[in-house]
Amino acid sequence: MSEKKLDLINVGRITAVFGIKGWVKVHSYTEPQENLFEYHPWWLKTAHGVKKVEIDDARPHGDAFVAHIVGVDDRDLAMEFTGFDIAIERDLMPELDDGEYYWSQLEGLAVYTQFSGTRQRLGIVSKLFETGANDVLVVVGDAESIDQKERLVPYVPEQFVLSVDLTAGEILVDWDPEF
Structure with a gap:
């Protein structure tokens, strides 16, 4: 089985940990910002390649958001995800009208x-x-x-x-x- 090459586009970034139960702070690049959570799965761009993750809960927090990554249930593990760009597959992005560009x-x-x-x-x-x-x-x-x-x-x-x-x-x- 051949694996297709991922065509990814950055839609946000994990900026910090939040609390002690594995939550992370997320900055969204989407407009409106909450659209970030409409896309699944997320692909985190790490130093060792991309890692697929799912989000099972998210909410606004100040001028950003906090989210919980499935399987990440403590602060130390969440810390390993900070600083990573969040990407999605480009074909998940909605079509734009003529003359509009991402x-x-x-x-x-x-x-x-x-x-x-x-x-x-x-x-x-x-x-x-x-x-x-x-x-x-x-x-x-x-x-x-x-x-x-x-x-x-x-x-x-x-x-x-x-x-x-x-x-x-x-x-x-x-x-x-x-x-």
Whole structure:
């Protein structure tokens, strides 16, 4: 029997232990955050590969959540899971409408600007973050970019982000390279 290669996407992180009965604190990357618990199983990304776990209970706690991993019933065992990213199989993610993208689809794409009519490579998307008003692309210089600067480009379609081409692996922006 051949084992299929897992196509995983990070959806959260175990940040700390909680209490003495094996519970862990969890930070969710999903929107809304409680959607994290709709996905089963979780795959924890450890230094020794991925480990499949199931959650049998979870609840909000402050600005994050606490959860109980099946078979983990004491603090010391729970401690072994802290610091691990939580991933799920990509095909569990809901389909998005045209023009909508998961952050994980944008990370690693090459970013080109056509500011002042000349196409120039600014670098690659290293990550994204939220500001409240809009998401922001963190673009870092690479071997093919015009320089090694880090740029923060607002993810505002039609204003700064002109197109996203997942097939070509690139994003076209209208952004002054001086910023």
